[in-house]
Amino acid sequence: MIAQDVIDQSRSAPSPDSSGRTASTWHSQMPDDKEMLRAAVELTRDIADARAAIYWPDMLGSATLGYAALAGAILLDNPLAALACGLLASLALYRALLFIHELTHIHKDALPGFRFAWNLLVGIPLLIPSFMYEGVHTQHHARTRYGTIDDPEYMPLAxxxxxSLPVFALTAILLPPALLVRSAVLVPLGVIVPPVRKLVWERASALSINPQYRRRKPEGAFARMVFWQELGSSVWAIGLVAASFLYGWRPLVIALCVVSLTAFLNQVRTLVAHLWENDGEAMTVTAQYLDSVNVPPPALLSPLWAPVGLRYHALHHLLPSMPYHALGECHRRLTAHLGQDSTYTRASYKGLMPLLTRLTRSTLQAK
Known part of the structure; x- marks a missing residue:
């Protein structure tokens, strides 16, 4: 599966026209590094299987810690202790939530029951069921879509x-209350008002950042999965609102604040997941890789703000189906094989702040 991902992408890379010219940006002009693409496939075949013994404890442990810390944030009277619990809850739930990224890439038969358990324990309680990412994120990895107007997860932020950068980051704080309104009000309303249902599905049912993206109507087995996940989310959201009317709004407000911080952390991570330098043209696989970011060791804090393998985001674009727990070993093997002066190492950066500084400088130079 992983080998085919890379091979298919490489075969579909654009070629020069009859005059020998390529498209106008440096991204599309960049030829593919065949040695890097070949090494990515050949050196990592033996570690390409998702390991249940890692996925299950990691997801369950993160969710358990997150909810326990959230309970502390709600129940403790000491403000500092409650604040500390809130911060811990945000980080733990952030890690638990980001398993949604793995769900979009692992084979449907790789981890029996994992998708159902994640939705039951994380996706539905936090009002972000997996359908919001499945069928959307894979379009971001399509060779002909990445960085174009058809990419749901790309904006030329640089x-x-x-x-635009602080606005982009801060709008994430509004996501949790917006999701609550979506599931408690708009989805039930859409059952009786078809135009509302169509609008909510097209514009408010995908974790996308491209404002021009419109989601297509679900079909077949995926549509059935969407129905049950929507039903679960709506019942849960309505229950939360009803309980708040009966017992007070403080627990819900605290929970929304915790999840808002989680959403903000993810939005900041998104800011540095790519360089965001493409102007809308199709890109070669190597150009896509170099427009993406790795923050490997010795960066110490990257596992906190880019957990579940997302510190290796550029490598993930080379090997989309590689499980998160194998990416560190993939990085070590490719670095050792290709060398420190290779194309591969050009996607590695030292940390969050240097990347934010680079992005900010790019926007200051933009016309």
């Missing part, structure tokens, strides 16, 4: 105005 080419936009400086004020």
């Amino acid at each position: 080419l936009m105005k400086p004020w």
Whole structure:
């Protein structure tokens, strides 16, 4: 599966036209590094299987810690202790939530029951069921879509105005209350008002950042999965609102604040997941890789702000189906094989702040 991912991408890379010219940006002009693509496939075949013994304890432990810390944030009277619990809950739930990324890539038969358990324990309680990412994120990995207007997860942030960066990050804080309104009000309303249902599905049912993205109507087995996940989310959301009317709003407000911090952390991570320098043209696989970011060791804090393997985001674009627990070993093997002066190492950066600084400078230079 992983080998085929890379091979298919490489075969579909754009070629020069009859005059020998390529498209206008440095991204599309960049030829593929065949040695890197070949090494990525050949050196990692033996570690390409998702290991249940890692996935299950990691997800369950993160969720358990997150909910326990959230209970502390709600129940403790000491403000500092409650604040500390809230911060811990945000980080733990952040890690638990990001398993949604793994669900979009692992084979459906790789981890029996994992998708159901994740939705039951994490996705539905936090009002982000897996359908919001499944069928969307894979479009971001399509060779002909990445970085174009058809990519749901790409905006040329480096080419936009400086004020767009804080606005982009801070709008994430509104996501949890918006999701509550979506599941408690808009989805039930859409059952009796078809235009509302169509609008909610197209515009508010995908974890995308491209404002021009419109989601297509679900079909077949996926549509059935969407129905049950929507039903679970709506019942849960309505129950939360009803309980708040009966017992007070403080627990819900605290929970929304905790999840808002989680959403903000993810939005900051998104800011540095790519360089965001493409202006909309199709890119070669190597160009896509170099427009993406790895933050490998010795960066110490990257597992906190880019957990579940997302510190190796550029490598993930080379090997989309590689399980998160194998990416560190993949990185070590490719670095050792290709060398420190290779194309592969050009996607590695020292940490969050250097990447944010680079992005900010790019926006200051944008016209």
